[in-house]
Amino acid sequence: MPSDIFACFFFFRHGILSPQHFEPGAFTVLADYGYVGILLVAAILFTILLLLIPLTLSLLGVVPRKSNPVKTSTYECGLETIGKTWVQFNFRYYLFAILFVALDVLTIFLYPWAVNLRGLGLFGFIAMVAFFIILLVGYVYAWRKGALEWK
Amino acid sequence: MNLTSLGLMPVGLMHYLILSAVLFAIGLYGVLAKRNAVVILMCIEIMLNAVNIALIAFSRYVVPVQLTGQIFALFVMVVAAAEAAVGIAIIMAIYRSHQSVDVDKLDLMKW
Amino acid sequence: MILKELQLLTPELSLLVFALLVIMLDLFIKQKKVLVVVSIAGILVSAGFTLSLWGIHATDILYAMLSVDQYALLFKLIFLVAAGLVILASQDYISKFAQFQSEYYALVLISALGMMLMAAAQDLIAVYVSLELSSISLYVLASFLKDQKSTEAGLKYLLLGAVSSAVLLYGMALVFGLTGHTCMPCIADSLKGMPISNIMQSPALLMGLILIVAGFGFKIASVPFQMWVPDVYEGAPTPVTAYLSVASKAAGFAVILRVLFVVFGATAWLSQDWGLLIAVLSAITMMVGNVVALSQSNIKRMFGYSSIAQAGYLMVGLAAVGMAAGSDALGRSGLLFFLMSYTFTNLGAFIAIIAISNKLNSDQIEDYTGMSKRAPLLAIALTLCLVSLTGLPPTAGLIAKIYIFNGAVNHGLLWLVIIAVINSVISAFYYFRIVKVMWMGAPASEEKVPSTWALRVALSLCCLFVLLLGVLPAGFMGIAQAAVKIFTGS
Numbered sequence: 001m002p003s004d005i006f007a008c009f010f011f012f013r014h015g016i017l018s019p020q021h022f023e024p025g026a027f028t029v030l031a032d033y034g035y036v037g038i039l040l041v042a043a044i045l046f047t048i049l050l051l052l053i054p055l056t057l058s059l060l061g062v063v064p065r066k067s068n069p070v071k072t073s074t075y076e077c078g079l080e081t082i083g084k085t086w087v088q089f090n091f092r093y094y095l096f097a098i099l100f101v102a103l104d105v106l107t108i109f110l111y112p113w114a115v116n117l118r119g120l121g122l123f124g125f126i127a128m129v130a131f132f133i134i135l136l137v138g139y140v141y142a143w144r145k146g147a148l149e150w151k
Numbered sequence: 152m153n154l155t156s157l158g159l160m161p162v163g164l165m166h167y168l169i170l171s172a173v174l175f176a177i178g179l180y181g182v183l184a185k186r187n188a189v190v191i192l193m194c195i196e197i198m199l200n201a202v203n204i205a206l207i208a209f210s211r212y213v214v215p216v217q218l219t220g221q222i223f224a225l226f227v228m229v230v231a232a233a234e235a236a237v238g239i240a241i242i243m244a245i246y247r248s249h250q251s252v253d254v255d256k257l258d259l260m261k262w
Numbered sequence: 263m264i265l266k267e268l269q270l271l272t273p274e275l276s277l278l279v280f281a282l283l284v285i286m287l288d289l290f291i292k293q294k295k296v297l298v299v300v301s302i303a304g305i306l307v308s309a310g311f312t313l314s315l316w317g318i319h320a321t322d323i324l325y326a327m328l329s330v331d332q333y334a335l336l337f338k339l340i341f342l343v344a345a346g347l348v349i350l351a352s353q354d355y356i357s358k359f360a361q362f363q364s365e366y367y368a369l370v371l372i373s374a375l376g377m378m379l380m381a382a383a384q385d386l387i388a389v390y391v392s393l394e395l396s397s398i399s400l401y402v403l404a405s406f407l408k409d410q411k412s413t414e415a416g417l418k419y420l421l422l423g424a425v426s427s428a429v430l431l432y433g434m435a436l437v438f439g440l441t442g443h444t445c446m447p448c449i450a451d452s453l454k455g456m457p458i459s460n461i462m463q464s465p466a467l468l469m470g471l472i473l474i475v476a477g478f479g480f481k482i483a484s485v486p487f488q489m490w491v492p493d494v495y496e497g498a499p500t501p502v503t504a505y506l507s508v509a510s511k512a513a514g515f516a517v518i519l520r521v522l523f524v525v526f527g528a529t530a531w532l533s534q535d536w537g538l539l540i541a542v543l544s545a546i547t548m549m550v551g552n553v554v555a556l557s558q559s560n561i562k563r564m565f566g567y568s569s570i571a572q573a574g575y576l577m578v579g580l581a582a583v584g585m586a587a588g589s590d591a592l593g594r595s596g597l598l599f600f601l602m603s604y605t606f607t608n609l610g611a612f613i614a615i616i617a618i619s620n621k622l623n624s625d626q627i628e629d630y631t632g633m634s635k636r637a638p639l640l641a642i643a644l645t646l647c648l649v650s651l652t653g654l655p656p657t658a659g660l661i662a663k664i665y666i667f668n669g670a671v672n673h674g675l676l677w678l679v680i681i682a683v684i685n686s687v688i689s690a691f692y693y694f695r696i697v698k699v700m701w702m703g704a705p706a707s708e709e710k711v712p713s714t715w716a717l718r719v720a721l722s723l724c725c726l727f728v729l730l731l732g733v734l735p736a737g738f739m740g741i742a743q744a745a746v747k748i749f750t751g752s
């Protein structure tokens with residue numbers, strides 16, 4: 001969006017987004033977040049304005065109002081839904097879900113570790129290898145017990 | 152530019168702590184008032200996330216250079232995920248044996 | 263430096279390796295008996311490493327997350343002994359979940375690992391993570407039978423446990439926020455530096471203290487966080503109940519004593535504050551546990567209330583530590599001695615119950631009639647343990663109570679000791695009801711109660727130690743005093 005780029009440029013010019021705001025000291029006063037509020041207000045006003053335009057036009061009689069069954073249906077195009085909307089997922093997904101929840105969160109530890117790998121040295125590397133061996137045991141366990149198969 | 156003149160309050164540590172306390176209270180209310188075991192589990196997650204907000208806010212404002220609180224929050228998240236996984240598995244077992252996940256119906260044992 | 267740290271971690275590392283080994287072996291071998299041997303071997307190896315470290319100068323390892331000192335080592339031994347005895351005693355019970363043997367052993371070992379880390383934890387992060395490691399394994403163990411009662415027990419334990427750990431965490435977050443540290447000695451230093459008026463004006467710190475006490479109160483089953491105990495004890499598989507009642511409680515006390523003493527014991531007035539709080543909670547805990555236990559008909563449920571009452575006695579020792587404000591070691595060593603005695607006594611009682619209930623297929627006390635004729639040895643062992651739980655000579659229970667009450671009287675808690683003694687008398691009623699039923703009643707059938715050799719070994723070890731601690735307490739007291747030496751410096 002060209003306008004967004006322009007906005008960023010504008011904020012930089014006037015020092016509103018200057019790098020000093022990202023330094024730890026500057027956060028003692030988080031007033032900078034106030035600008036988010038200004039943008040929010042602007043966004044809301046703009047939305048309301050856009051909503052008002054068709055309303056005024058229809059009040060003035062510019063917009064024709066002729067309704068028919070096709071026009072008032074939920075979906076003007078596409079197919080009607082068949083069956084209940086509240087489908088239940090097959091419970092067999094739950095094993096995968098549990099495995100996913102348990103294993104994917106563990107990647108959290110990889111980010112701080114990767115950022116500071118040099119600082120942690122050999123000990124950090126060995127610790128992560130041990131961590132992955134434990135994970136691997138869990139994975140092999142799930143595999144051998146048939147938790148990864150669709151029964 | 153002066154923000155207070157625009158009627159905007161600077162966001163401070165207190166705001167985060169109030170948010171965290173409110174979230175914690177909402178979670179606790181849910182735990183006490185809800186009857187569906189899955190919903191109770193979700194409320195517990197809300198409580199843990201409330202703690203995370205407090206931890207990260209404290210970390211930012213009290214010890215901005217060290218990241219103790221943020222690391223603590225990472226551990227809380229991982230443990231919470233493990234707890235949720237075990238919780239869901241136990242709820243599945245409950246559903247198989249009781250045909251319900253309503254905690255009010257779990258009254259085989261009392262007094 | 264790395265090797266030195268790894269050497270200090272050998273008890274935990276070896277236990278972890280053996281737990282993983284149990285899981286892997288199960289996947290690739292048919293003969294399941296091997297798993298028991300491997301688990302017991304793991305516990306022996308880990309206990310061997312723990313003993314080899316005994317006498318060590320207190321050292322901080324892993325960036326001061328853990329502290330390897332005699333206090334932690336003694337607790338590690340207690341957990342390992344409890345886990346080993348429970349695994350041996352499970353042999354009579356294992357047929358009920360024969361399909362999931364390796365998971366059972368691995369979970370027992372992993373929760374023991376969590377408790378060992380808890381005893382050594384010196385940082386709030388380490389406390390939390392290790393506490394959850396042991397708790398989550400115990401949640402699964404509690405619902406291991408997958409029948410109605412067991413799953414119900416598991417869910418109740420999980421939900422209440424998770425709420426209590428959230429409460430504990432909130433307390434930790436407040437303490438961290440107000441002091442800026444998570445490592446316990448650092449928090450203590452920063453509290454010492456604060457002027458008293460400053461602490462009094464910030465109720466958040468006291469709030470943090472109360473929330474932390476509440477979180478650990480769940481773990482040790484003190485009133486008002488005891489609601490889960492009877493239900494979980496009744497519903498969980500009996501060996502797991504035994505494990506819960508002993509190891510989990512000991513772990514709770516290990517960490518609560520360290521946190522309260524190291525963090526909040528540094529300033530005398532704060533120490534007396536929580537001392538009084540614990541004293542009041544202790545009085546209520548004893549009363550509730552003992553009075554409700556009187557009316558129970560299910561033996562596991564009765565032992566649940568009995569373990570609440572025992573937590574009350576233990577808290578008398580904790581209160582004495584608080585009131586002493588760091589000046590003496592009798593309350594602390596008494597607490598450790600009581601925990602040792604309670605471990606062997608309660609485990610012994612539960613092991614006998616496992617054998618008998620397994621045969622009877624019932625946990626009702628009236629079904630125990632005439633057990634002295636059907637299983638004389640089991641009945642004698644159970645009687646000995648009940649005598650010890652009541653606190654009568656010549657058993658460990660009496661000596662433990664004397665030590666702990668003595669410490670409390672020395673620090674102006676005479677009123678609490680009077681309540682505790684009255685409670686001991688009340689407890690005699692329900693403990694001796696079982697003895698009476700077993701020895702006076704006529705047996706319902708003449709059939710003998712069978713037991714495996716593993717269970718017999720475990721039971722005789724328990725009884726041996728109950729008598730040893732009762733007759734020759736001095737040696738064990740010396741160990742307990744050596745263990746709490748680390749606290750006298752601060």
